[in-house]
Amino acid sequence: MRLAFVNSLCKLAEKDDRLWLVCGDLGYGVLDEFARRFPNRFINAGVAEQNMAGVAAGLAQAGQRVFVYSIANFPVMRCMEQIRNDIAYHRLPVCVVTVGGGLVYGGHGYSHHGVEDLAMMHVLPNMTVFAPADPVETRLVTEAAASIDGPVYLRLGRGGEATLHKQAPAFAVGKALCLRKGATLALFSTGGILEPVLSAAEALTVLGHPPSVYSLPTFFPLDEETIAAESRRCQAIVTIEEHGRGGLAALTAEVLAQSGGGARLIPIRLPREPLAESGSHAYLRERQGLSAAAMVQHIQTTLAAWAK
Amino acid sequence: MPGESDHSVALANRIRMHSLRMIHTAQASHIGTCLSIADLLAVLYHDFLRVSPATLNAEDRDRFILSKGHGAAALYAVLAERGFFPIAELDSYNRDGSRLTGHASHHVPGVELSTGSLGHGLSVGAGLALAAKRLNLPYRTVVLLSDGELDEGSNWEAALFAGHHQLDRLVAIVDYNKIQSYGSVREVLDLEPLTDKWRAFRWYVTEIDGHQHDQIRSALNRIPSDSSQPSVLIAHTVKGKGVSYMEHQLAWHYKSPSQEQLRSALAELEAQP
Structure with a gap:
């Protein structure tokens, strides 16, 4: 899923020069292509999620469209208030992406289990929440996220998930x-x-x-x-x-x-x-x-x- | 130039009087902070910020963020004075149905960011400044912080980030009135040595008297610094400045002036040159 995500994001960034990717010091081997191809629109914000979310809000306030990327709960819980006040309330086009939704990070332990994220994110104002099931759905929701004029949360698995849709389904936001x-x-x-x-x-x-x-x-x-x-x-x-x-x-x-x-x-x-x-x-x-x-x-x- | 100072001083006086009336009428809090930042706001909006009602959404407008959102009454006052909305609307501050909420709201023309929870403004300002730097846009971003607010760790994440990325069009101003919500800064969580902290984070630091307009103006006019650093003004201020019975008093973080207290405060301000 994470490769389907970043491949889709690179394609979107080719067409939209306002599209940025901000990561929280994670993405080794995953985000490299984006960072190489679009260095002016890539930032590793370091291990500082509150600031990462606030910076994303500032970039979006300056007219940019920002994807924030990290793993597990890190881009969700540590910076929940920044997402609520600075991003969601201001209806800014920031998509918070996490890799490792659910129990994906198994043996890493509870600190790395994203098992409350859907509950927390969907109650925020203006927020659209995506949880794709496979690489096909990941591509579709990533494309949708890049055209929503408001906050988005995107919960991904990790890598190696089977493709469950043999052909692209008729996708629409909010439809099963x-x-x-x-x-x-x-x-x-x-x-x-x-x-x-x-x-x-x-x-x-x-x-x-x-x-x-x-x-x-x-x-x-x-x-x-x-x-x-x-x-x-x-x-x-x-x-x-x-x-x-x-x-x-x-x-x-x-x-x-x-x-x-x-x-x-x-x-x-x-x-x-x-x-x-x-x-x-x-x-x-x-x-x-x-x-x-x-x-x-x-x-x-x-x-x-x-x-x- | 004395002429310029006269105008911004008069504006600061009006910000103080508006704030007092608003907070009295609404029986609201935070008059002490409004009086503390009135001079900073007056110089910013009179002499420095390139903002106007006509260019409300212009891409190249300067950005001002009141990170200490509890000073909203003073911010609304200066915005009304600058024509962003009618001065008469200030009477509705913090009242049922008004857009002038007790803490700063982006639904009010001229307010860039809703604030109220401390420790948010500097990161958003860093994002704005990063966009300006990367996209080569000319605007400056100014973030007004409180001293108590610096207890929040998020500020130091932002300070590290802005220093690292050399965001030289970012300006932080610390309203250093030495009193926070439930005690003096020294007693609660001492910030000293404060200038050393910012320097260690690679910021260009200037200490000023936050009530002396010439000092505020000349510090702002040195921005961006030629050292490729973000700038911070440590503005030494007095909580409750301008109303003698409120100065240095923690209680005026909370209390609303009574009718009699309002009358005496306004009389004191009207008597000022």
């Missing part, structure tokens, strides 16, 4: 992408968790619960229309996110409570309390119910409990 159509179950996924969600959908189909599957590369504004429509058609809406509380499940619950549909919610997400153990990305997902097998089991168990 449908990957398969099913019967009385609809799975809504945001971000890099889509690959196991698709595996879970295969298994559920074999088990007699063929689900619809949607990817939400735009987390906010949420595609409430599609969720509401599915809630009137389905028995259950399942939300899947590599994120804790306050994310997709919470937003979907608001939609369901107002939609008039009969569907109930099955939230699949991370617990609030972090694990006290090390582990790879795959291990941490597995331990916290985010493997394909765990998703299938949780959905089946819930449906069975409802049926009693």
Whole structure:
């Protein structure tokens, strides 16, 4: 995903000479091409995220379009107030990009796990929040981010993610992408968790619960229309996110409570309390119910409990 | 030139009187800081900043950021005096439905950045100055900081950044009145040696009396320095300056003048030459 991002950004920078990239002393081997090709519009702000976000706001106030790049929570939490007051409130075209959304940085530990970012970013004024699932969605949301006249948050995975869209989907900001159509179950996924969600959908189909599957590369504004429509058609809406509380499940619950549909919610997400153990990305997902097998089991168990 | 000084001194006096009336009417806080920065604002807007209502969004206009956003009443006062909006609107300060919020708001014509939480202005100013340098634009960026505000670490990130990138069109002014929210600077978190700190961050430092207009003016006129450094003016000021019973008093960070106190304060200012 990060290479899809930086390749898209270089193409955009060729066409838009107001486009800047500001990094927080991270991006080794990733940002080099941008830095080499557009040195006048590249800044390594050092290990100083508050200043990095403020400088980005200043550049944007001077008419520039700024991408801020770092990893995990670093460009989000340390400088939350700069993003809120200086960028979001002033509706400045600054896109905060993080690599390592969710549990991607596995063994690095909780300091590097971006599991509250969607909750924090989507509540800020004027903010658009993207969480692409694969390199194709990454390219599409990066292009969209470069033309939004306001603040954007872009949550990326890391590298090496499978391409899940065999051809470019009909993307629009704020619209869910449908990957398969099913019967009385609809799975809504945001971000890099889509690959196991698709595996879970295969298994559920074999088990007699063929689900619809949607990817939400735009987390906010949420595609409430599609969720509401599915809630009137389905028995259950399942939300899947590599994120804790306050994310997709919470937003979907608001939609369901107002939609008039009969569907109930099955939230699949991370617990609030972090694990006290090390582990790879795959291990941490597995331990916290985010493997394909765990998703299938949780959905089946819930449906069975409802049926009693 | 005495003529110039006369005008900016008269403007500073009007900023003080507007601020007193606004804060009295709204029963708001922060009169001490408004009086402390009135002379700095007067010289900036009278003699230095290339800004005007007609060039509100001009790419090459100078940028002024009141990082100590609690001095908003004084900023609104000088902007109204310079014609950015009607002086009569100052009466609505901090009242229901007014755009003149208690801390500086960018919804007010002439205010570049909404502030109120301390430690934001210098980084945004550094971004503006970086754009000017890289894009070869002529504008200067001035950021007015409080002394207590320098407790915020973000300022020192920005100071490091601006020094490193030699942002010579960036000017920071420290309103060094030696009193912060809940005590004296010396008691709470002593900033001394303050000039040495800025020099160590590769800034060009000038110490001035922040109420002497000729000193403020001549310090500003040396910018940009020929040393490729950002500049900082350490402006020694008096909190509550110009109203004898408010000077050096922490309480006037919070209190609103009563009708009688307002009358006596205005009388004192009107009597000034």
